[in-house]
Amino acid sequence: MQFNSTQKRALAWCLIAAFTAVVIWLLAPVLTPFVVAAVLAYALTPVVDWLDDLGRGRIPRLLAVIVVELLFILVVLSVVLLIVPILVKELPLMSEQVPVLMEGLNTSLKPFLAQFGIKFSLDVGSLKAFALKYLSTNFEEALGSVMTSLKLGGSVAFAIFGNAVMIPVVLFYLLMDWRRFVAQALEFVPPRGRATYDSFSSEADAVLGQYLRGQLLVMGVLAIFYSAGLALFGLDLALPIGIFTGLAVFVPYVGFGLGLILATLAGLLEFAATGGPSKALMMVAVVYGSGQFFESFLLTPRLVGERIGLHPLAVIFALLAFGQLLGFVGVLIALPASAVLLVAMRRARTRYLSSKLYQG
Template sequence: MTGGPLGPRRWPWLLAVLVALGLAFYLLQPILLPFVLGALIGYLGDPLVDMLERRGMGRGLGVSVVFLIFTVLLAIALLIAIPALVHQVDALVRKIPDIYRWITDTLLPWLQARFSVPVSALPEIDWTSRLAENWQSLGKATASTLRGITGSGAGLLAGLFNLALVPVVAFYLMRDWDILMGKILRMVPKAWQENTSLMVGQADEVLGAFIRGQLLVMLALGVIYSLGLSIVGVQLALVLGMVAGLASIVPYLGFIVGIVSSLLVAWFQFHELSALLLVALVFGIGQVLESVVLTPILVGDRIGLHPVAVIFALMAGGQIAGFVGVLVALPVSAVIMVFLRHAVAHYRASDLYTGE
């Protein structure tokens, strides 16, 4: 039992390495954001660079071309989306008093009359002063944060350095991705290299399906919902559509959140049943496109993460390491899932399971 690739003498070393990596991640979390973002960009761009390289383009030039494409797409998205989002969020804030008034004056009495349920009245709120206070608090918090950043030269330089570090890290990782992966694999004990290479390949397939595929599905759904709601004439179409697209990271959650919030907004805006039917049609078309076209083509059935596992991974990542933890939660979960499959297969083939 000591000479095999999974012998008991090697497991303590493997566990020690994993614990050390987890501890290092936890301790270094405050400085990891530019490296995590850079690694994400590098991973997304590596297949495109490989494709250009196979067509005769040099690795460095291919990285530059892909990097330029990413930069242009990001700039266009920011220039188009940010002003529209700011305008629509402001409009959403202004609608809060009307929504609250409808709940207290219409929805609660209807529920009480229809179901004979005692419903306590919501308190009266002076929304003019309340919103002014909240926006003032938000302004004070933003100003305090800016003063804290700009008041310290070291803090300002650190923030600018982290921001500038992301494209630098992404460029070099994209350029040397295959070399780095090969070096990491060669550090694995020789007895494990064959199995490790197989598992890494499967993990890469799962990660590629999620990071490249699922993110594209989320973006496509956000665009589809936003355009559809805009055609119907629903206010806040961009906000509602993008929120629904982002929420689709959990299966069916984006559809539920999007259609419920959009129906409410459409009812407040039009007060017509036909508008609600058109909103339902938009989300029905989006759901059909996701099920029949987007997910089969862009993702396939390679992720295999249960919706509850997705929710738990996101919450656990945020609890452990904040925003950085949220970024790495699902990729790490996908990789762990691949290794767990092999561990379960090894356990079922062992004497402990078979009883022999």
């Protein structure tokens, strides 16, 4: 079977793509800090360039990179430092309310299940002792168990620590030399394909830029919305849970689900002695129901969806497929990669519809 030059080029590119995919799949754990840093560098490079332009050459790029990266690290640390103290403050309250919640659960379920001939009884005394032991303000045993788990899973702890150190280092070098890396990658493109590559990369860059800007706006608005909504119901953990839910929507559906679970558990514990489970369930239904409606039908379609053109089913499939293939790295790059693939599919569709094969 003979292949013409076009078919040979297509076959060569398919083999290169398959080889690259296999290498990425095999090296996924090692590539995690580099992929995370590359995504951050892509998002932060315009800010560094803006500082460069603002200084009109008087500000060294090194200084601009250091300022931008330090500001980004401060934002991440501020979120962590905002959540941790509030959670620590609420643990004693949880230790008091868990037994009350268990008493109420036992009192309400026992007569209800008795109607169906089911005997149900919680050993409230043992559950109280368990809750008081593990939710008390004495963290010595908890700290010991954490240290033991770190010793047993030393590789996991080392990987987390290593990524926390590697990501800022890799991000620094990428921000410093981003233009040079892009220029070196461009050298692999044949001269006759430069026009097509430039057109494709410009369109993909526009789509990715719109996605990042739109997603940041959605995250900020939802963080304020969920924090305010939970606070109106009197939830003490409204601020950290609201901020977490808003920021976690960067991973669609997964972030919303985690925030919903956290708010439900916090509400059940906090309102156990006052409003009971009904107040917690009403809070979650109203805040998260309206929040999901607000996000799905107003924010995401206008700020993200209309700009990218990804259908919700395509988003779900992309998250599952990339997550299955590449784990955390796959989930991280699922939507940006899907946006680039969408550009490629649009162009392939346009070429097919204008080809002789389609027109007969």
